[in-house]
Structure formats: C-alpha cells, structure tokens
Amino acid sequence: MxxxxxxxxxxxxxxxxxxxxxxxxxxxxxxxxxxxxxxxxxxxxxxxxxxxxxxxxxxxxxxxxxxxxxxxxxxxxxxxxxxxxxxxxxxxxxxxxxxxxxxxxxxxxxxxxxxxxxxxxxxxxxxxxxxxxxxxxxxxxxxxxxxxxxxxxxxxxIKNKGTKECLSLLKVTDSFKREFKISKFSEVGDIWYSEEFKAGDHKWKLSMYPKGSGEEKERSVSIFLHSVDLERDSSCKKIKANFYIRIKNQLIDGAHCKNGGSHWFSTLRVALGCSRFIPMVDMNDPKKGFVVKDSCIIEVEISVQATVR
The missing domain is CATH 2.60.210.10 (Apoptosis, Tumor Necrosis Factor Receptor Associated Protein 2; Chain A)
Structure with missing residues (x-):
C-alpha cells in the first residue's frame, strides 16, 4: 500500500x-x-x-x-x-x-x-x-x-517532445465574400479550380466538378471549398469556418442554389462542400438561369471562427 x-x-x-x-x-x-x-x-x-x-x-x-x-x-x-x-x-x-x-x-x-x-x-x-x-x-x-x-x-x-496545441477563437465581425465567373462553362473539363484567395488570414480556393465527383458522377455538379493552408502549412492543424457556396441564378434576382454551414477543416479534411450540389440537368437547363450565355457565377462567403496550431 x-x-x-x-x-x-x-x-x-x-x-x-x-x-x-x-x-x-x-x-x-x-x-x-x-x-x-x-x-x-x-x-x-x-x-x-x-x-x-x-x-x-x-x-x-x-x-x-x-x-x-x-x-x-x-x-x-x-x-x-x-x-x-x-x-x-x-x-x-x-x-x-x-x-x-x-x-x-x-x-x-x-x-x-x-x-x-x-x-x-x-x-x-x-x-x-x-x-x-x-x-x-x-x-x-x-x-x-x-x-x-x-x-x-x-x-x-519527461522529454518535451509531445504535441503542443493552441486553440485561437476569433471574434467575427464581417464575413468575406467573393464571386467567380466561369466563362465557357461547357468547355470546362472534369474539374475547375478558382484562383487562391485570402479570408480570415487564411488562403482558400474553390473546386467544381461540372459532371460530378464520386458517386455523383454524371448526376450532379459537385463544389468544394479547400483550405490551402491545411494542404501546405504543417503548423496549422484545424480551422473552423462558417461558409456558404452559392451558384447565382442570373435570371431571377436573389434566387440561387447554396450549400455550407459551420464546419471544422483539418489536415484529414482539407476540402468541404457538397458532391450533390445541384443536379446536372438543372445546372445545364438554360431556363433555370444557373448557366447563361455559357457562363455561371459562383459566390463564396466565409467567416473564420477558430484556428488550431
């Protein structure tokens, strides 16, 4: 004892x-x-x-x-x-x-x-x-x-070789918004990437699969938001962000298809979004207003809430 x-x-x-x-x-x-x-x-x-x-x-x-x-x-x-x-x-x-x-x-x-x-x-x-x-x-x-x-x-x-982690919570005041216009949409191959952009002191990019990805191949348009920092920077482990991705309807003001929410991006999940974002038949139907004159407009809105390093 x-x-x-x-x-x-x-x-x-x-x-x-x-x-x-x-x-x-x-x-x-x-x-x-x-x-x-x-x-x-x-x-x-x-x-x-x-x-x-x-x-x-x-x-x-x-x-x-x-x-x-x-x-x-x-x-x-x-x-x-x-x-x-x-x-x-x-x-x-x-x-x-x-x-x-x-x-x-x-x-x-x-x-x-x-x-x-x-x-x-x-x-x-x-x-x-x-x-x-x-x-x-x-x-x-x-x-x-x-x-x-x-x-x-x-x-x-006791050797100081363990993992050190720092959670930083951020006070969100304004969200970042940006639009990307994809011209000659019909000529886009299997995947389209946006240029990199900065939001909440972090780098991001969008990816779109006009003919779908994974199980949604040939059925739905798939769109994802990527954390460039988590892809490249080993010091950054996780990022919590509230984000929305929208495909704007160019015929009806204020009507668009959107997906998103508040999620944790991590080194194991550097990209988040939706593989079943919008059915291909709706996306390619000119009467629906998502592709007009072979162009579509994607809008992304991001507010970073927390980071872990």
Missing amino acids: AILQNTGDENEVIVETRDLFPSHLFKIESFSLLSEHGIDKYESSEFESSDYKWKLIIYPNGRKTETEDGTDHISVYLAVAETSSLPACWEVNAVFSIFLFNHKFDNFLSVRGRVQRFHCLKSEWGFSKFIQMETLKDPSNGYLVDDICVFGAEVFV
Missing part, C-alpha cells in the same frame, strides 16, 4: 514497498564505519538513465544545513552528474524513486516524489528525512543486516 508522507522536504512523497528490483543498485558494506571514518557524505558512481548521467548522494548522519547540524534521519539525494558537459541553461524534468532493500522481507522500501526540475542552479533533489536512523539501524527491521544496506534508484525523464 502506498502512503502519502511528508519527509520534511518541500513536497510530500509516496512511500510504498515493492518486490521488483530497481534499475540501479548501490550496496554499502560496514555501514557503521562511515561515521567512524568521518564520512558524512558519499556519492555513488555514475549511472545512466534516459540519456543522462546521475548519481546518488547519501548522508549517513543526515544532511547538515545552515539551520541544522544534522537530523535523526538518513538523507538521500539524486543528482545530475557531468553537468559541465551539458549545454548552458540546461534543464531536466524528471520523476524519480529512491529505494532501500529489506533483507527480512526480500522487498524494497520505495520513496517517490513529484516531478522535479533539475537545472544548473539546482542539480540535485531528494529526501532529507529518507528514513529514521533508529529504524535503519535496528536489525529486526531488515534494512541493515550484517552491517550491510542496499540503496537503489530509478529515474524517468
């Missing part, structure tokens, strides 16, 4: 027991002789974890501070090693556990804190009150047997 405990440091820690051996072990024989030989601080050999070099620092009589000459606890710290080889203003964010082997129960005492920021001004973190001296030195507790104790460490570095 894990226990939340305050060890006297800045942060509370999780104390638990574990059967699994830690990644790195450090054995001390004749532990009692450390004090007799005046060794108040011992640094372990370096070990590597997550592409960084580390070392354990053990204070058998507790870590002395400006306000304390020591404590009744053993202090254990983890430090970044070989800092001189790291770049200027280096920083490592890591969560780590420090272990103490229990010979009696064949398991480990584990003390784990929250994520800590190691950097050039603070290259070590740990626990000033890792375990009470009285508890450690009592052989019946199993931590110090035949004057031998075994410490361990595990380090997990």
